[in-house]
Amino acid sequence: MGIAERKIRQKEEVKSAILETAWQLVKKEGWQQLSIRKIADAIEYSVPVIYDHFENKEAILFEIGKHGFQLLSKKMQQAKDKFTDPAEQLKAMADAYWNFAFKNKEYYQLMFGLGMPCCEIEKNMPEKSYFRNLVMGSIDEIIKKNKVPVTNACLKYHTFWSVIHGLISIKMMRGADTTDDLNKLVLDDAVAGIIKNLER
Secondary structure: OOHHHHHHHHHHHHHHHHHHHHHHHHHHHOHHHOOHHHHHHHHOOOHHHHHHHOOOHHHHHHHHHHHHHHHHHHHHHHHHHOOOOHHHHHHHHHHHHHHHHHHOHHHHHHHHOOOOOOOOOOOOOOOHHHHHHHHHHHHHHHHHHOOOOOOOHHHHHHHHHHHHHHHHHHHHHHOOOOOOOHHHHHHHHHHHHHHHHHHO
């Protein structure tokens, strides 16, 4: 391995170590307590080393949020692939989304700015489009299958996501840890209602 290749590999290793350290600090102390100084102290590097790899704390959060969207998309794809019926796919994806949010609360809070000052991560994240495409695919199939061309698929997607995200946000902000309660029943009922509306 040449000197240039070694330097590139070392830079990537330091970058990965910074991200992993930031993630561990977040899990221990929360997003609000994260700082470049804390990351530098924990990883035993100087602050300028952190800035050599990331422009600021927001750049670190962006990378972690990106990984969160990738994980969410993977879980939803796995859930969708278990079914061929688009209505069952929507139900499975809603469950996968719900379960991801509560098993990965730190990721979810960062991805959607819950309890954080005006987070721009979700708005600028191309990985979010993968989630949208998964859901829209099943919605479009239901519409085509039931020959209801006047149905606004985009509106139905936003309804689907708003219901899930809204219920998760309410539950997270209240600090409840259990997932098998009234909110989940409301989610199941809402998703069933959306599917029924699509099939009319």
